[in-house]
Amino acid sequence: MTNYVITHLRELESEAIFVIREIAAQFENPVLLFSGGKDSILLTHLAKKAFFPAKIPFPLVHIDTGHNFPETIDFRDNLVKKLGVKLIVGSVQNAIDNGRVIEESGANASRNSLQIVSLLDTLEEHKIDAAMGGARRDEEKARAKERFFSHRDEFGQWDPKNQRPELWNLFNGRKHFGEHFRVFPISNWTEMDVWEYIKLENIELPSLYFSHERECVLRDGVILANSKFIKLKKGEEVRTMTVRYRTCGDMPITGAVESTANSLDQVIKEISYTRTTERGGRADDKRAETAMEDRKKQGYF
Amino acid sequence: MKSQNIQLLRFTTAGSVDDGKSTLIGRLLYDSKSIFQDQIDAVEESSKNKGFDYIDLSLLTDGLKSEREQGITIDVAYRYFATPKRKFIIADTPGHIQYTRNMVTGASTANLAIILIDARKGMQEQTHRHAFIASLLRIPHAIVCVNKMDLVNFDEKIYDNIVSEFKAFSSKLDIKDIQFIPISALDGDNVVNRSTNMEWYEGSTLMYHLENVHISSDYNHLDCRFPVQTVIRPHTLEHQDYRGFAGRIDGGIFKPGDKVKILPSGFTSTIKKIDLNGIAVEEAFTPMSVNITLDDEIDISRGDMIVRENNVPEVSQDLEVLVTWMSQNPLQPRTKVVVKHTTRECIAMIKEIIYKVDINTLHRIENINFVEMNDIARVSIRTSKPLFYDTYKKNRQTGSLIIIDEQTNETIGAAMIIR
Numbered sequence: 034m035t036n037y038v039i040t041h042l043r044e045l046e047s048e049a050i051f052v053i054r055e056i057a058a059q060f061e062n063p064v065l066l067f068s069g070g071k072d073s074i075l076l077t078h079l080a081k082k083a084f085f086p087a088k089i090p091f092p093l094v095h096i097d098t099g100h101n102f103p104e105t106i107d108f109r110d111n112l113v114k115k116l117g118v119k120l121i122v123g124s125v126q127n128a129i130d131n132g133r134v135i136e137e138s139g140a141n142a143s144r145n146s147l148q149i150v151s152l153l154d155t156l157e158e159h160k161i162d163a164a165m166g167g168a169r170r171d172e173e174k175a176r177a178k179e180r181f182f183s184h185r186d187e188f189g190q191w192d193p194k195n196q197r198p199e200l201w202n203l204f205n206g207r208k209h210f211g212e213h214f215r216v217f218p219i220s221n222w223t224e225m226d227v228w229e230y231i232k233l234e235n236i237e238l239p240s241l242y243f244s245h246e247r248e249c250v251l252r253d254g255v256i257l258a259n260s261k262f263i264k265l266k267k268g269e270e271v272r273t274m275t276v277r278y279r280t281c282g283d284m285p286i287t288g289a290v291e292s293t294a295n296s297l298d299q300v301i302k303e304i305s306y307t308r309t310t311e312r313g314g315r316a317d318d319k320r321a322e323t324a325m326e327d328r329k330k331q332g333y334f
Numbered sequence: 335m336k337s338q339n340i341q342l343l344r345f346t347t348a349g350s351v352d353d354g355k356s357t358l359i360g361r362l363l364y365d366s367k368s369i370f371q372d373q374i375d376a377v378e379e380s381s382k383n384k385g386f387d388y389i390d391l392s393l394l395t396d397g398l399k400s401e402r403e404q405g406i407t408i409d410v411a412y413r414y415f416a417t418p419k420r421k422f423i424i425a426d427t428p429g430h431i432q433y434t435r436n437m438v439t440g441a442s443t444a445n446l447a448i449i450l451i452d453a454r455k456g457m458q459e460q461t462h463r464h465a466f467i468a469s470l471l472r473i474p475h476a477i478v479c480v481n482k483m484d485l486v487n488f489d490e491k492i493y494d495n496i497v498s499e500f501k502a503f504s505s506k507l508d509i510k511d512i513q514f515i516p517i518s519a520l521d522g523d524n525v526v527n528r529s530t531n532m533e534w535y536e537g538s539t540l541m542y543h544l545e546n547v548h549i550s551s552d553y554n555h556l557d558c559r560f561p562v563q564t565v566i567r568p569h570t571l572e573h574q575d576y577r578g579f580a581g582r583i584d585g586g587i588f589k590p591g592d593k594v595k596i597l598p599s600g601f602t603s604t605i606k607k608i609d610l611n612g613i614a615v616e617e618a619f620t621p622m623s624v625n626i627t628l629d630d631e632i633d634i635s636r637g638d639m640i641v642r643e644n645n646v647p648e649v650s651q652d653l654e655v656l657v658t659w660m661s662q663n664p665l666q667p668r669t670k671v672v673v674k675h676t677t678r679e680c681i682a683m684i685k686e687i688i689y690k691v692d693i694n695t696l697h698r699i700e701n702i703n704f705v706e707m708n709d710i711a712r713v714s715i716r717t718s719k720p721l722f723y724d725t726y727k728k729n730r731q732t733g734s735l736i737i738i739d740e741q742t743n744e745t746i747g748a749a750m751i752i753r
Binding site (some may be wrong): 037038039040041042043044045046047048050051054055057058082083084085086087088170171177178182193194196197198199200201202203205207208209220221223225226 | 439587613
């Protein structure tokens with residue numbers, strides 16, 4: 034330590050903890066958006082560190098599409114119990130039942146964009162003024178332009194052309210009544226950073242991220258898990274494959290990769306050789322060139 | 335694992351329209367194998383749809399719909415790549431004249447600036463602007479890349495002339511470390527691999543510089559500054575009396591046993607323990623986020639600063655700053671604003687515009703009544719409560735502040751403290 038430098042992972046960790054503490058200090062009613070994916074698990078781990086030895090001083094919010102992997106829900110419930118934090122669940126199924134949203138139909142139907150309504154309803158119902166998420170700038174081109182502190186108007190909309198400049202480590206969280214912020218403490222992390230840090234800190238992950246056998250369907254070049262949420266098209270067949278997941282969204286839209294990697298070391302090795310992005314298997318991003326920007330403007334994660 | 339010794343280097347790229355900035359970034363990402371196949375496929379597809387017969391690498395960096403429509407970069411975009419030696423964060427900022435605010439934003443966190451010059455055109459107005467901003471924001475290192483050398487037959491004389499011209503200009507600036515490299519981003523000459531077309535150039539490649547530039551002393555490790563973000567009180571049986579002051583170290587090296595002074599109260603105490611992620615450490619320095627506990631029970635809250643007893647920052651309500659104006663509405667004297675400095679926030683009054691800087695000539699324009707968007711001006715400010723600050727020259731964290739519009743809550747100015 035005589036050199037007074039820290040490694041890139043510790044610098045990213047320190048930056049994220051600084052941002053998480055700013056959220057707690059600047060807002061009245063912040064929450065952590067928890068999807069059950071590795072990025073939100075990492076974010077929860079960082080939040081725990083930021084306030085240790087005290088508990089995380091805000092609730093976790095999970096927008097449950099009803100199409101989650103069962104592994105995700107189990108993991109979520111365990112984690113919440115261990116941390117002793119409050120969990121708020123916003124249900125897309127309820128929104129459908131109440132007629133707030135209309136479910137898509139057809140073989141490629143997805144509840145992905147329906148989450149926007151449930152998310153905004155949940156934020157409004159609980160008077161949440163800051164929602165932090167595990168989105169990273171390296172994930173997607175619209176996200177590359179995101180701020181750490183991202184302002185949302187009273188309709189929850191993002192205006193990418195009119196964002197507040199963000200300088201040094203001075204974050205401006207001032208807002209009018211009814212507006213809120215999305216905050217992204219791990220903006221500067223890459224997929225590789227996330228995995229290396231998970232290994233460094235020995236963070237527990239759902240089993241989905243490691244190699245397992247699963248009944249799958251091949252659709253448009255994407256390996257999808259066979260489940261009750263997926264309708265088979267003509268000519269599609271179910272087969273058992275050895276797969277793992279790189280991201281963790283809804284069952285009908287999250288693509289798996291064929292893999293035998295069953296430890297963190299093997300996963301890291303696999304990622305360093307891989308030639309596609311982690312969202313390459315996400316059907317929700319393939320709908321249009323600016324699919325992510327379009328959803329984000331409306332209030333998506 | 336080897337990667338655990340990797341350092342993080344943040345750099346900005348600034349260039350004028352068409353001087354090959356996107357191509358250079360594309361080249362760095364491509365040659366370091368940081369572009370994935372599906373990204374290349376998508377860019378190839380878009381290029382084809384637009385009727386191009388080449389792959390437009392700028393589509394990799396232009397993310398927003400309106401940027402892709404107009405073929406220009408509007409906002410700062412962040413890019414990431416890594417080599418076995420370092421991890422890099424690029425703040426890719428647009429070079430148009432109206433986007434000084436973006437350049438300043440990207441520069442505020444950078445260790446290094448890449449300044450691009452088109453070998454055919456030489457120094458442009460924008461080059462002056464980029465060099466000035468790098469100097470103003472005190473980016474510790476700069477690399478001037480003379481690009482498109484392939485289009486001037488790799489002519490050493492042309493390169494030498496541009497280097498001399500740049501040096502003549504930069505001698506008026508304050509950039510500690512400037513390197514010059516002749517490159518061709520399109521073909522990759524001297525970017526990652528050494529060029530065989532320019533035997534006369536004896537320096538190293540751009541990538542070598544990026545991987546090896548010495549950044550350990552970029553932070554101030556002399557003057558101890560710890561702005562308190564929040565106070566951690568667990569209220570549990572196990573940690574009944576724990577009062578941890580949470581924050582990120584902005585300067586100096588803190589150790590348990592250090593005699594410290596608290597601002598603004600002036601109380602003194604001794605550091606009992608420094609926790610880094612729940613583990614007690616023997617010393618802590620910038621940019622670590624830590625919890626500090628003290629021997630004495632003193633009332634300390636957000637916005638206070640913990641410093642060494644015999645090394646305190648300036649404490650004042652009257653300061654002079656160089657401000658970059660970022661709002662459509664011009665700045666006029668006697669404007670009431672909100673100021674955010676370290677973890678402190680207060681009302682302030684912009685009292686007087688002392689002068690405006692002509693970015694191209696570096697001349698001072700005095701006797702002006704207002705400052706417009708993208709202008710840089712020296713102004714005096716009076717704050718409603720004292721700030722604990724250093725000059726920007728001494729410490730980029732405790733020497734900077736942002737100005738916020740009280741009505742709209744927008745960030746309207748970025749300021750560097752002169753005194």
